[in-house]
Amino acid sequence: xxxxxxxxxxxxxxxxxxxxxxxxxxxxxxxxxxxxxxxxxxxxxxxxxxxxxxxxxxxxxxxxxxxxxxxxxxxxxxxxxxxxxxxxxxxxxxxxxxxxxxxxxxxxxxxxxxxxxxxxxxxxxxxxxxxxxxxxxxxxxxxxxxxxxxxxxxxxxxxxxxxxxxxxxxxxxxxxxxxxxxxxxxxxxxxxxxxxxxxxxxxxxxxxxxxxxxxxxxxxxxxxxxxxxxxxxxxxxxxxxxxxxxxxxxxxxxxxxxxxxxxxxxxxxxxxxxxxxxxxxxxxxxxxxxxxxxxxxxxxxxxxxxxxxxxxxx
Numbered sequence: 001x002x003x004x005x006x007x008x009x010x011x012x013x014x015x016x017x018x019x020x021x022x023x024x025x026x027x028x029x030x031x032x033x034x035x036x037x038x039x040x041x042x043x044x045x046x047x048x049x050x051x052x053x054x055x056x057x058x059x060x061x062x063x064x065x066x067x068x069x070x071x072x073x074x075x076x077x078x079x080x081x082x083x084x085x086x087x088x089x090x091x092x093x094x095x096x097x098x099x100x101x102x103x104x105x106x107x108x109x110x111x112x113x114x115x116x117x118x119x120x121x122x123x124x125x126x127x128x129x130x131x132x133x134x135x136x137x138x139x140x141x142x143x144x145x146x147x148x149x150x151x152x153x154x155x156x157x158x159x160x161x162x163x164x165x166x167x168x169x170x171x172x173x174x175x176x177x178x179x180x181x182x183x184x185x186x187x188x189x190x191x192x193x194x195x196x197x198x199x200x201x202x203x204x205x206x207x208x209x210x211x212x213x214x215x216x217x218x219x220x221x222x223x224x225x226x227x228x229x230x231x232x233x234x235x236x237x238x239x240x241x242x243x244x245x246x247x248x249x250x251x252x253x254x255x256x257x258x259x260x261x262x263x264x265x266x267x268x269x270x271x272x273x274x275x276x277x278x279x280x281x282x283x284x285x286x287x288x289x290x291x292x293x294x295x296x297x298x299x300x301x302x303x304x305x306x307x308x309x310x311x312x313x314x
Contacts, residue, residue: 002029003041004066007059010048020279021147087115088285090293091125093139094191095156095238095271099300100138102243113292129276135284137276138297141193148276153294154301155272158239159261163228165252175257178204178264185233186215189224191271200268201236207267225251236264238271240300273297 005015012030016023034041037058042049051059092100097120103109104116119125119134126143128134138153161176163169163184172180178201188199202213216233218224221241225248227233237245242253264270275294277283283290 001066002026003033003055003058003062006030006042006049007051007055007062010050012049020281087117088113088136088289089117089119089134091119091121091129091134091137091139091276093121093137093141093273094189094194095140095241096138096273096297096300098244099240100296103296103300109292109296113289126276129278132278132282135277136290136293138273138293139276140191140271140273142274143276147278149279151275151277151294153273153275154298156238156240156270157261157302159236159256159264159270160239160242160245160253161234161236161256162242162245162251162253163234164232164250167232167234167252169234170252176254176260178256178260179208179210181234181236182210182213184214185231186213187224187227187231187233187235188215188217189221189235189237190217190219194271195268198268200264200270203267204263238301273301 001019002015005018006012006026009015009018012026013023016026019026030042037054039054040052041055041058042051044050097118101118104113104118110116121137121139121141125134125137125139126145126148129137129143130145130148142150161181167184169176169180169184182201182205186201188195188201190196199213199215199217202215205211205213216227216231218227221244224235224237225245228235229248229250236256239255245251245253261270275290275297277290
């Protein structure tokens, strides 16, 4: 496509704009083409790129090849759409998968949005969005792929505390403070682009000259639950994650007060979620569907009530 578009336009910057990629990527691609064919292919003449004799001979076969690939893509896309039953494929990052599953499974939401299949955000999710195998993503992770578009949909505004129902911290007042939490063993999940280097509560203790935290880190929600149950530890998570914790009968949760959440936010910015998608021309969903998804995420992140109390309006 780079070869064909440069041949037809005579400009690398126009090629970048038409193919929705960066100018440096066009330059790298052209360098690879020149190396592969051992030919300059295009040389500058009167502020345009002119084709060499070899490039002239290659143009028609390249066009035929692109048409063949296009037909293959149509067949693959048709087959993929058949397998997925036309549902939206969305990768969801930490803290939102359980809550969004509840909302998107409601009949009134399905009537408006259509069928939605949710996946856990993985290391290759951005690449799958770029290739069209996933429609979009919602995550706090910032992908390296600069060809994807990012739109901020909201930050985590409420934090939940979780521990065993018989944990001694429940003997304190209902307004539990960070100082009280820091007296007990603490466990957290390591989240890329958030607390990989330092956990907010750990940083808060350092800044307030509190005794060092006795803490462990885990990689997933099941291991986190196991630590809470067996090690009598305390954990903090986005409140949207509490609906999954509700299923573990031995655990109890509560929301931190706004003042305690503000303490954490002063030490380290809380997770901010991005809508990750391809450019407009390659999307399989409408503007209305996109707006509905962002509205749901924004509401989930902003409510000051426990998950079981949430009422999701249409």
